[in-house]
Amino acid sequence: MKDPETISDTYNLNEIYVIKNDGIKEKFSYEKLIKSCIMINIPLGLAERIAHKVSKEAHEDITTKEIKNIIYNFLKKENKNLADKYYNYNSLRVRTARDTIEPFDKEKIAKTLVQETQTTPKLANKIANDVYKELKKLELDYLTAPIIREMVNTKLTENGLESLRRKYTRLGMPVYNITNLIESGNKDNANMMNNPETIHKYVADESLKQYALLNILPHNLADAHMNGTVHIHDLEFFAGRPINCLQHDLRQFIRYGLKVDGTGDHTSVAGAPNHIETLMNHSGEIMLAAQQNMSGGQAMSLWNVFVAPFAAGLPYEKIKQAVEMLIFNLNMAYAARGGQVPFTSIGLEFTVPDFLKDEPAYGPGGKVVGVYGDFEKEVRLLQKAFTEALIKGDSEGKPHLFPNTIYYLRKECLTPEFTEDIDRVHYLSAKFGTAYFINMLPDYMGNMANYMGCRTRLSDNWTGDWEKDCLRTGNLAYVTMNLPRIGYNARDEREIFDYLDDYMKIVEDVLLLRRERALKCLNDYKILPFLTQKMGEDPYYMVDNSTLSFGFVGLNEMLQAQTGAGLEDPSSNQLGLDVIKYINERADELKAETGLRWGVIQTPAESTAYRFATMDREKYPDQVICNGDSDASYYTNSSHVPVDTNMSLPEKIKIESEYHPLTQGGHIFHAFMGESYSDPDSLMSLTQKITRKTDIGFWAYSSALSFCINCKTLMKGLQTTCSHCGETKNVEWYDRITGYVQQVGHADSASGGWNKGKKQELLDRKRWEQ
Structure with missing residues (x-):
């Protein structure tokens, strides 16, 4: 292999930045080019020649699309089969119904045809090959799952397979997916049970998510969400119900x-x-x-x-x-x-x-x-x-x-x-933890501050008027940044802040679009009448006082990727504080530039921490630092210490309290209490220390509970057997998922509303005893 330093010196590659599809810039990497080729089984020697070719043609602000075209055209001359394979993996990119961007794989078409229509593998492969040929002719910048599905349906119709088409078609979403919703439900929201209204919600949600991604958000912002750079919360409500709390x-x-x-x-x-x-x-x-x-x-x-x-x-x-x-x-x-x-x-x-x-x-x-x-x-x-x-x-x-x-x-x-x-x-905290x-x-709290149970926060630090700042308004929206991904890509601490600039620009653009949409829904479309009703001379909801917030997940893992240590290490923690201060500085600049109320929030990442970690485990298999396993991965929430920390509770409080004044858009401290930590006097003593000696603004003493549905016995801890009647199958678990207490599911099954990542986090939580 050629020495990458020599290549870099020859072509001055260290000064060249590549613009990705989501608008994020990253430094040109000779090594990354070779690695991307080897990942699809291009021989090392050929991969080196490709990297050398791209290096010669690279220029400032070259796009990933330009790089892909150079590689594809080079491979077409060398090996047509490898060229097709590269094209499928890198150019035919699919926006999936799971809010991800994945390489096109015609085998997935064949697999879903067999699964959803019960056709033969031979016929399914024929249809998949026909669709692939058509897709290559179109030369689209991106594909969506609905486009592919409709092309499959066209081929089924052309082949006289109408009965299969009826099974494979979409009704806002695929028939097969609706069937699964009816039979198995969805685990995205722990506050929802499986019932007819839930099914209606998720069917409508899927259509409205696609509407937001295809019709409201520009491609770069939609791609940033779907590739896991950021997470745009409540996409299903972006179009018609864009106001959060x-x-x-x-x-x-x-x-x-x-x-x-x-x-x-x-x-x-x-x-x-x-x-x-x-x-x-x-x-x-x-x-x-x-x-x-x-x-x-x-x-x-x-x-x-x-x-x-x-x-x-x-x-x-x-x-x-x-x-x-x-x-x-x-x-x-x-x-x-x-x-x-x-x-x-x-x-x-x-x-x-x-x-x-x-x-x-x-x-x-x-x-x-x-x-x-x-x-x-x-x-x-x-x-x-x-x-x-x-x-x-x-x-x-x-x-x-x-x-x-x-x-x-x-x-x-x-x-x-x-x-x-x-x-x-x-006593209530000791009994239920609710x-x-x-x-x-603390000084930063002012005279008035109010929180939602999910942690979003307002205080009278906007205008100084407690009524205007804290009532009849709320958090309009927040977008969450995937901080561990910055840790994997940044080559030094300085680059962390370069990446943050790019990530924050995406968040700014999304939030301003969200606010623009909210104004249209309030004033032009007039579809939010409860909020616009007059109370005296003014509308009830004061949109101009609402907050727009930068959210984040995985500060601890970002630090581990960069420094080898997380928040528990003083030196690494200082970098973490500098990162959140930097985000606050941008929020303050935006306040001055726009006159709007910008802030920083510890994201209540009920599903986002799981989504980011799952995507990054696939995208960065050799670098990823996350909790759980391949089936149930999750990042540490916001700026929290890992849930399985060996630190003492006072040490955990000391670290996390430093971040509360820096996250005035919302924050929370979780004290996960053990089975024996049920003495109200002990909790009261801890409360006195927190209030008088720390900057913790909002917290809860969380207790895991078990409830026997058979004999109605409530027990402390996560129990698999009822202590009263011996029941093992109908024992329900309760705990605080992110910001509120909710049913986990039955102790003996995977049922319930918590996703796999949050269930794994529940099992990993260290609980403090007296």
Whole structure:
């Protein structure tokens, strides 16, 4: 083999960059050229000659398409069979229904024909060969699975095989895939069970995903998603429901009443509520109605403060009954997308925050009934009632999974007066692990900050106005960057930041397109009426205050690829901090350039960490650093320490707390607790350390639970056998998947809503004992 250094010196290749299909630039690599040829069994000697040929013709900003043409034309003169093989692998690229870009393989056509139509292998191979000949004539820049499928159907029709065509055709998606959905379901969203609404959702999702990739996103942005450079979340909602999450202001509905359709033209209209029971009903209906206009979840911050005037003068039992009504409604309303309950969060205060004490309080009939500082007692009673209802669980003793209940820890409540209230919440944490905590003591938190259970975050650091910054708006969208891939490609630390520039440009372009689409849906197409309904003079949803966020996955693996060590190593961790600071610097520049609200979020990568790792295991088999095995791979979420770390809990807290001020678009700290870590006093002691000594902003004490469906026994830990009745088949597992507690599936099977990567992560999690 020729010395690549000699080649580089001769042609100055170190100064040449190659532009890939997704727009990312990377330095020309002589070695990579040879490796790509050898991967498709081109002999080493011929591969060296090819690399030498390309090196001679390479120029600044040469595209991958130009390089492929040089290689293909060279191979055509040397070996036609190898030329065809190279063409299939590198030029006939297919955008698949799995959101990937793969080499064309005619054997896959034959395989699917046999699988879906039960035809003979001989006939399937004949049809596949005919389709391949037609595809080569077209010279398309890219193929899609639907194009290939329709060409197969054309060949089936030409050969008089109409019965096979009917089986192989698409109904928005292939007949075979719809059959699998009906029979086996989908594992992308752990909050969804398999039912008719789920099937409808996924069939519609597939069409709308393809619409976004083919009709809205430019090719380079679509390719960046499909090749795993970035992940564009909620593609199925990009076209018609592009807004992610929303923080409600309950006061507006107390004042103006409720139009669940946004106009009042198609449903009954409710006036301002007069009783606490009506307000509880409205609270649930608000989130059910808004879900029709949102792609993500919703939250109600300051909930018990705004409800407090309706509890004045009521006995505690009546208050508690009203609260239970809301909790059960939110857990039993299977009316959200795909037959799931709405993804909801409720923010609870232990006392009236100082900044709200003199604000006008709206009570029955929407009238001002004093200031919120007058209702301190009721605020505390509502929080107590909510917590006690959650501790009780449902009638079978299972935890209520929604709403995600978030407790605010402010300096006003960290006094002996509130010890009993805060202890009660830690009893809830010890029992079910469902409570979340917000630490309002660090300086970066401001006077007001609110979170969704999935971690998206707002705070009053945008304009300084807590209402404008934190209510009636939310995260419009985020796009996630595949950081480990940067680690595999960057040749030194300096190049990491070059790659980040390219990745962030992709994210910027996608997010600006998403915002443009949101404005059209809100204002031009008028298909989001709940969000645009007037509350006084203004529309309810304040789109100009919404956030656009850079997400990321796998910081730990990126560092391992570059430095040989992850976040647990101080030197490597410093590079990690520098990377996230760099992303923040770009977000700040964009704020100044666009006037929009940009930020950085720790992506709640329920499926993205699995998708990226699975794709990279195929793309970089010799370099990939990921968790799990080839069947269940996953990257470490965002800037978290690996779940199987041997670090102590305080050490883990120390490292991860450094990233919370840098991820103000959203973050979370997970403390995975063991079976014996069920002492509320121990958890309370840990909470005091977190709030007073760290910059952790949002966290939860997560407990794995097992529930016997046979005898209704709840157990700590992931148990395979019921401790009460000995049942082994019907034992359900529960744990926090990314940002919320949900069923994993049955202990004895692969059933349930968690994908393979998240299930493997669950088993890998190190849990802390007392």
